[in-house]
Amino acid sequence: MAVQIQRLVDVLVTDSLYDRVLIFFAWAGPLCLVALGGWQTSLETWYFTPARAATEAFAGNFVADVSRWMNAHADDETRITLIVDRECPCTRSTIIKIEAERRRIGNLPPLRVVYLDDTAGPDRVALAAVLDGIPSTPTLIVMDGASLRYAGPAVSGGTCTGSEQRILGLATLTARPASPVLNPIDRGCYCPLSRG
Numbered sequence: 015m016a017v018q019i020q021r022l023v024d025v026l027v028t029d030s031l032y033d034r035v036l037i038f039f040a041w042a043g044p045l046c047l048v049a050l051g052g053w054q055t056s057l058e059t060w061y062f063t064p065a066r067a068a069t070e071a072f073a074g075n076f077v078a079d080v081s082r083w084m085n086a087h088a089d090d091e092t093r094i095t096l097i098v099d100r101e102c103p104c105t106r107s108t109i110i111k112i113e114a115e116r117r118r119i120g121n122l123p124p125l126r127v128v129y130l131d132d133t134a135g136p137d138r139v140a141l142a143a144v145l146d147g148i149p150s151t152p153t154l155i156v157m158d159g160a161s162l163r164y165a166g167p168a169v170s171g172g173t174c175t176g177s178e179q180r181i182l183g184l185a186t187l188t189a190r191p192a193s194p195v196l197n198p199i200d201r202g203c204y205c206p207l208s209r210g
Contacts, residue, residue, distance in 0.1 A: 071198030083140035102205035166197025
């Protein structure tokens with residue numbers, strides 16, 4: 015049996031075929047790396063583009079809009095809310111990363127995930143006002159009682175799943191800044207909101 019298999023291999027794998035396979039991989043390998051690099055770069059974007067951030071970052075009554083929306087819920091609790099798009103490739107990895115950080119820190123409330131396409135609920139109008147103030151998802155909003163502690167990118171860092179990522183929003187719960195931390199510019203994995 016082994017001899018028959020060896021003869022079949024000898025017939026099928028000629029020097030010409032072997033050379034063609036090597037040439038194919040010599041060309042395909044770098045092309046795959048270029049394609050993968052382009053995909054990774056497409057996910058490494060600015061939360062707000064730097065040119066827009068100075069004039070548009072959390073413009074208008076953003077803090078009041080967030081407070082109005084979040085205070086439709088119990089206002090004496092700490093709340094960690096993540097606004098995400100189901101279609102964004104960054105969503106799943108961001109949820110996993112935040113949940114892991116919550117467990118690491120300990121003693122934090124559950125993560126509330128709000129999807130853009132959730133149309134039910136009495137607070138939908140208030141949420142629409144908040145969505146008008148953010149450019150991208152995932153967006154993290156941290157409330158401590160009635161006070162907004164953080165709004166901005168959920169995770170920042172070089173890639174969707176890289177170990178170098180930071181979660182600034184959860185740190186504001188221990189730092190307790192005097193005024194809200196509105197983080198307009200951070201590079202990472204974000205999906206721009208379409209304003210249709």
